[in-house]
Amino acid sequence: MSRGAVPTAAELAGVFAADGVLIYAIDDQDLTIADLWPGHPSSGKLTLQVGFGVTGLVARTKEPVLLDADSPRNPLHRQLLGLEPKETVARMCLPLFGLEDRIVGVLAVHRSPQRPFGPGDVETARPYVAVLGLGLHAEQLWRAVNHHRTERDRLIKQAISAQEAERRRIAFDLHDGVTTALASMSFHLSAADLTVSEVAAHTTGTGQAQDLERARAELVSARTLADLAYNQTRAAISGLHSLVLDDLGLVAAIESLAQMVAREDGPAVDLVVDPAADLEDIPDHAAAALYRIAQETLANAVKHADAERIVLSLRRVGDSIVFGCADDGKGFDTGLRRVVRTAGVDGAQHFGLSSVAERCAMIEASLRIESVSGRGTTVLVELPL
Incomplete structure (x- = not known):
């Protein structure tokens, strides 16, 4: 194990000549296994509550516990410790601290009751516990960052999708409403222009003819404005969606x-x-x-x-x-x-x-x-x- 590297459960088993090592990580009010040796297919199913049992007590009090003969009651926990019915085991449970003395996990080492743990083992574990706690905290922070990043990406995706959906709705509303009305207006203005032109052609009075010509000029201007509004609305629709x-x-x-x-x-x-x-x-x-x-x-x-x-x-x-x-x-x-x-x-x-x-x-x-x-x-x- 390189100096400063985060120790694994297998490496710690060698350090303490242990029969097994379980490294627990604290997730809210639960303790779950982050690493263990020897491996077990059901390790992911074990969950211990903070404050209950020896491991949970260490997580709550932040104080180490040494037991010469322990016999956990949880059947799955006993399987992971390799215990037969009524069999006991010597255990050393040490709190793992991250930054700012935050409790992030528990190191649990076990071996035969004939070789109980003592203060010397706690002292030996001190540097490993420090590195292991920082490693667990870093991993928890990394998972939290990834979770928030994933949530942020999801919200951004929803926001952009919502923006595009709203743009699409407005574009369709403009297309079905305003552009249709403007096209109809231009058609009716053209029809009115044609009608005025026909009336002017059959008018003999000079004053009335001039009035009709002015009216026709206004209709032409109005139709030009309607066509301009139609084209600008079409351009806006294209820009929207x-x-x-x-x-x-x-x-x-x-x-x-x-x-x-x-x-x-x-x-x-x-x-x-x-x-x-x-x-x-x-x-x-x-x-x-x-x-x-x-x-x-x-x-x-x-x-x-x-x-x-x-x-x-x-x-x-x-x-x-x-x-x-x-x-x-x-x-x-x-x-x-x-x-x-x-x-x-x-x-x-x-x-x-x-x-x-x-x-x-x-x-x-x-x-x-x-x-x-x-x-x-x-x-x-x-x-x-």
């Missing part, structure tokens, strides 16, 4: 974003996807977050960078997915930007970058922004899977 993401996945959804920018007479947008990258194992909530990040970074490059060319990329690097957005626009001073945002000045203009940072934090992705004034901006997001 991507059917392509649902049906065809992340790559197709980002490609759809790039094509939409090109259709709107924006800068040239290229999407580069590593053909060897396996992107099928991205969880749905993470894919949705990456899509929103791509949406935000692309919008920033189009609206604020004055870029002529934007390159979006997706690639696999080890166990991570890396998304990139690079443009040849005007860029900015990242140091000055941090000062400006810290001072609370001009914050609204850069809300998109804040949104990207928040989404990265939610899915535990790293974010790196590289930019130089006059030389473009590169945003890199690395998501560990």
Whole structure:
């Protein structure tokens, strides 16, 4: 056993020339076996209560107990100690302390009553008990961290899924309600324009004809506004929810974003996807977050960078997915930007970058922004899977 290493039950059995060793860990008000020697198939079934029995008493009082002849009543406990009916055993039960003198477990060593334990054995056990207690505490803390991390991941997944579900609901409501009403309005305005035009064609009075022409001009303006509202609502629906993401996945959804920018007479947008990258194992909530990040970074490059060319990329690097957005626009001073945002000045203009940072934090992705004034901006997001 190396110096400072956490001892195993088998190693401790050799140290004390014991017939068996049981290492208990405290879980709330119960003692469960963390390690034992010799092994037993039913060891995972034994649970002792803190405060009851010799082992539970040590866990409650935090004081060592030495017994020359003990005979536990729990049948499973007797099996683990290898005891026949009415057979006794010498036992040494020592409390295990973690950080800040927190009791985290109990070390129970047993051997023949002909070789009882004494103060010398307690002294011999002192360094092993200290390391073993810290090891148990570290393991408990690690399990707690993993539990909280798992719970956090579950809540984040639910939150993102709920956000996407709400976006989907609003998009469908807009599609079925507002866009339908706007399309109908445009149709009726066109019909009214046609009616007014027909009436004007059969009107002989100059004053009445002028009135009808003014009315027709108002109808044309109203129809133009209705068409504009319809198109803007359609764009909002596309921004709220991507059917392509649902049906065809992340790559197709980002490609759809790039094509939409090109259709709107924006800068040239290229999407580069590593053909060897396996992107099928991205969880749905993470894919949705990456899509929103791509949406935000692309919008920033189009609206604020004055870029002529934007390159979006997706690639696999080890166990991570890396998304990139690079443009040849005007860029900015990242140091000055941090000062400006810290001072609370001009914050609204850069809300998109804040949104990207928040989404990265939610899915535990790293974010790196590289930019130089006059030389473009590169945003890199690395998501560990």
